[in-house]
Amino acid sequence: MIWETVIGLETHVELATRTKIFCGCSTSFGAPPNTHCCPVCTGMPGALPVLNRRAVLLAVRAGLALGCTVSRRCAFDRNNYFYPDLPKAYQISQLYLPLCRDGAVDIGGGKTIRIAELHLEEDAGKLVHDPWTEQSLADFNRCGVPLIEIVTRPDFSAAEEVIAYLEKLKLTLQYLGVSDCKIQEGSLRCDVNLSVRPAGSRELGTRTELKNLGSFKAIARAIDYEARRQIELLEEGRPVVQQTRRWDENKDATFPMRSKENAQDYRYFPDPDLPPLELEEAWLDSLAAAQPEMAWEKAARYQTQWGLSADDARTLTGRKPLADYFEAVVELGAPPRRAAGWVLGQLLAALGARGLEAEHIPLPPAALARLIHLVETGALNRNTAARVLEAVFDAGGDVDGYVAAHGLGQISDPAAVEEAARAALAANPKALADWRAGKGKAKGFLVGQVMARLQGRADPALVNRAVDALLEESK
Numbered sequence: 507m508i509w510e511t512v513i514g515l516e517t518h519v520e521l522a523t524r525t526k527i528f529c530g531c532s533t534s535f536g537a538p539p540n541t542h543c544c545p546v547c548t549g550m551p552g553a554l555p556v557l558n559r560r561a562v563l564l565a566v567r568a569g570l571a572l573g574c575t576v577s578r579r580c581a582f583d584r585n586n587y588f589y590p591d592l593p594k595a596y597q598i599s600q601l602y603l604p605l606c607r608d609g610a611v612d613i614g615g616g617k618t619i620r621i622a623e624l625h626l627e628e629d630a631g632k633l634v635h636d637p638w639t640e641q642s643l644a645d646f647n648r649c650g651v652p653l654i655e656i657v658t659r660p661d662f663s664a665a666e667e668v669i670a671y672l673e674k675l676k677l678t679l680q681y682l683g684v685s686d687c688k689i690q691e692g693s694l695r696c697d698v699n700l701s702v703r704p705a706g707s708r709e710l711g712t713r714t715e716l717k718n719l720g721s722f723k724a725i726a727r728a729i730d731y732e733a734r735r736q737i738e739l740l741e742e743g744r745p746v747v748q749q750t751r752r753w754d755e756n757k758d759a760t761f762p763m764r765s766k767e768n769a770q771d772y773r774y775f776p777d778p779d780l781p782p783l784e785l786e787e788a789w790l791d792s793l794a795a796a797q798p799e800m801a802w803e804k805a806a807r808y809q810t811q812w813g814l815s816a817d818d819a820r821t822l823t824g825r826k827p828l829a830d831y832f833e834a835v836v837e838l839g840a841p842p843r844r845a846a847g848w849v850l851g852q853l854l855a856a857l858g859a860r861g862l863e864a865e866h867i868p869l870p871p872a873a874l875a876r877l878i879h880l881v882e883t884g885a886l887n888r889n890t891a892a893r894v895l896e897a898v899f900d901a902g903g904d905v906d907g908y909v910a911a912h913g914l915g916q917i918s919d920p921a922a923v924e925e926a927a928r929a930a931l932a933a934n935p936k937a938l939a940d941w942r943a944g945k946g947k948a949k950g951f952l953v954g955q956v957m958a959r960l961q962g963r964a965d966p967a968l969v970n971r972a973v974d975a976l977l978e979e980s981k
Contacts, residue, residue, distance in 0.1 A: 507741070508705040511733045512713075513662035516697040517675065519654050519685045520629065521564045527628050527652035528555030528598065528780075535691045539634070539645040547628075547650030549594025554779050561626060561652035562605075562783065563793065564684045568654055569606030569624045570794050571678050578790075580605045581782040582626075586773045590644050591631035599627035599655075601774045603782070611678075613670040620659040629653050632692075648692070654684075660699070660710065665726040672696065672722060677801045680826050689721055696725060701746070702736045711736070712746040716760060718753045728753040732760050804829055812842035821850060828864040831871055838875035841882065848878060852892050856899050869895070873903025880905070889962050890914050914963060920972070923956070923964055927972040930955040931980065941977060949973060 523533055529546035545553035569576050581603040584596040609621035629651040634643045656675070662668050676687045676694060687694040696719055701711035716732060719725045736746050751760040799807075801823040808819035823829045828849065835845045853874065857867065877895055880886040886894065886909065898908050908914070930952055931938055937955075940948035956969050 509702045509733075509737050509740075510705045510707075511663055511729070512660045512701050512703060512710060513664075513668060513729065514660035514699040515656075515658045515662070515668065515671070516699070517656045517658075517672070518629075518695045518697075519568075519656065519679060519687065520693040521561050521652040521654060522683060522685050523558055523560045523564070523652055525558060526650035527558045527561045527626070528650055531650065533651050535688075535693075537647055539643070540647060542647040543649065548646055549596075555598065555777075557780065557783065558652060562785075564652075564682075565605055565624065565626050565654045566785070566790065566793055567682050567797065568656075568679060568684045569609065570797060571682055571800070572606075572609035572611060572621055572624065572656070572675075574606035574609035574621060574624055576606050576785065576790055577603060578785050578787070579603065579782055580625075580785075582777040582780040583774045584777050585627075586775075587771075589630070590642070591633050591646070591649075593631070593644075593646055593649065597628060597630060598777055598780070600625035602776070605654075605783075611671055611674055613667060613674060617661075617667060619661045619667075619671050622657045622659050624654055624656045627653050627655055660701075665729040668698070668729060669722050669726055672725070677824070677826075681798055681800055683798075695719070698725065698729060698732075700729060700732050700736070702733055702740065711740075712748050714746065714748065714760075715750045716753055717750060717763065720755070724753055724755055727758065728760060731758065735760065801826070801829070808842070808846075812836075812846075814843060814846050818846050818850060822846060825864045827867070831864070831867055834871035835875045835878070838872055840875045840878040844878050844882065845874075848874060848895075852895050856896060860900075868903075869899050870903045873898060873905050876905045880909070884965060885909075886914065887963065887966055889957075889966075893962075920968060923960070923968050923972045924976075926959040926964070927952075927956045927969065927976050930959060931973075931976055938977075938980060942980075949977065952977075 520533070521527075525531060526533055526547055529544050531542045531544050531547055534542070546555055566576055580600060582598050583601045585599045585601070586596045588595045604623040604625035606624035607622070609624065611619045611621065613619060629648050631644055631646040631649045634645055635641075636643065658671075662671070679685045679687055679694075685693055689695070698716040698719065699713050700716065701713040703709060703711040714732060714736070716728050719728055732751070739746055747762075747765075749765050750763045752763050753760050804823045805816070805819040808814040808822065809816060814822070822832050832845060832849045835849065836842050840848075853867070853869070856869075857864065862868075874895070877886070877891050881888055881891045894905060894908055894914065898904055934952060934955060937948045937951050941952070953966075953969055953973050956973060957964060957966070960969075
């Protein structure tokens with residue numbers, strides 16, 4: 507029998523606010539455990555929540571970008587369950603009147619993923635498991651951090667589609683400034699609902715929910731494993747049990763955590779402390795008008811306006827900080843195609859050698875723009891400029907100071923270049939004989955010898971012309 511996989515996603519995204527959704531505690535990551543807590547986010551009696559306006563703004567901005575219909579009136583509900591990392595024993599979420607509904611994400615290849623809803627809620631805390639003491643410790647710093655939960659329809663049929671969707675979603679949210687989407691810090695987390703069914707069937711199979719997915723790679727591997735597991739069960743005549751399962755990265759397998767809850771298990775009811783939220787039409791219109799240029803829109807503009815290749819445009823816009831840096835260099839006067847070559851070449855190589863991300867480029871855009879200008883005007887050749895970039899990359903980017911201090915200005919005097927070329931040919935008679943014998947590589951060797959004599963500072967075009975003239979002269 508041929509089987510097909512049916513997948514839906516629930517993606518939780520922490521919003522880029524300085525404070526929590528219902529109180530003034532900090533949302534900064536990495537603080538000592540239980541230092542960003544107050545009576546509101548820990549659920550102390552009598553403490554009342556106050557909604558964070560910026561959390562609503564960011565959630566609406568995300569909903570608009572994902573093509574959702576934004577509700578003019580929404581409300582908050584209590585999702586009741588007891589778990590050690592949830593000190594209130596309930597989570598404030600939106601079940602009955604969510605903020606946004608009915609969006610869509612085009613993942614290419616003619617495939618569109620429908621979004622059922624996008625709603626606001628608060629994050630839970632975090633349990634830290636100590637294998638040495640065999641204890642679990644609760645850190646409540648994350649309690650109350652604002653989240654949006656983006657729920658799709660069961661429109662995915664393979665892990666590749668899921669990853670394409672998540673990559674586009676992550677890029678969209680980063681360009682919007684809605685979230686940093688750092689998976690390693692829990693800013694973007696994804697639960698996968700998966701079932702299998704005979705190919706061609708319209709009836710959904712019994713689903714499982716996969717949790718503890720810490721990377722896109724883990725998500726893809728977990729999907730592939732769980733689909734195989736369910737197919738094997740069904741082919742052996744055994745049922746698939748509806749349950750929540752965790753992914754074990756080390757064992758490359760999923761394991762049961764608990765039976766899968768349904769909505770009635772959470773005993774939802776309207777939160778009595780939060781009134782319904784009414785959104786003004788003019789405010790929504792102003793947010794829609796202020797939406798920034800998205801990555802794919804930038805990539806198209808880079809190609810049509812600046813003549814970049816599709817691959818270069820896609821790479822530059824694949825990380826917003828890199829696109830911002832590139833545009834800053836261009837705004838400072840660098841020709842766009844030259845700037846793209848330097849950013850995608852020497853700059854990324856320097857970042858990679860240092861283990862840095864595009865968010866942490868130490869070289870100011872003005873320094874790279876100046877370096878490109880020196881090459882364009884003939885003051886430096888490209889090889890020397892690459893050495894200068896490496897030298898000033900971590901030191902503030904004083905290009906002119908470094909060039910002057912090390913005497914690296916390009917040699918453009920034809921007489922000096924010809925003198926070095928004559929000396930190189932005289933010192934390498936075998937290479938000259940090889941050239942006369944038709945060995946083309948000999949010329950490249952001689953050009954390299956001239957550049958070495960001039961410490962790599964000569965104009966390469968001038969060196970090539972000088973070597974060509976002397977080779978012709980020596981026939």
